[in-house]
Amino acid sequence: MSGMISAILAMIEQLLPAITSSSNATMIDSILNALSGMLPYIIADIENLYQPVKNVIDALSANPATNAQQLATLQQLDSQADTAFAAAAKDTDSGV
Numbered sequence: 001m002s003g004m005i006s007a008i009l010a011m012i013e014q015l016l017p018a019i020t021s022s023s024n025a026t027m028i029d030s031i032l033n034a035l036s037g038m039l040p041y042i043i044a045d046i047e048n049l050y051q052p053v054k055n056v057i058d059a060l061s062a063n064p065a066t067n068a069q070q071l072a073t074l075q076q077l078d079s080q081a082d083t084a085f086a087a088a089a090k091d092t093d094s095g096v
Helices: 002-018 022-044 046-062 068-093
Strands: none
Touching: 002 022, 002 046, 022 046, 022 068, 046 068
């Protein structure tokens, strides 16, 4: 599953430069829905998927085409990814 999600995230990253205006709101919503739907699987393998997810979240957050509601969703996704990564790092650091 991780390999498939990595491929999807890589494809999304390649599409991000094409999102240049608010007329792309539907595309941004589709990406956010995909990330939200994949989040349980991303969290299950956060060590490998953290950086690609963060790249997508950061790029969309910095994109002027992203509206306020979409930014709020991105902030939630970002927080969930950070929390999962911190928990995984804690487990690794403690030898669990």
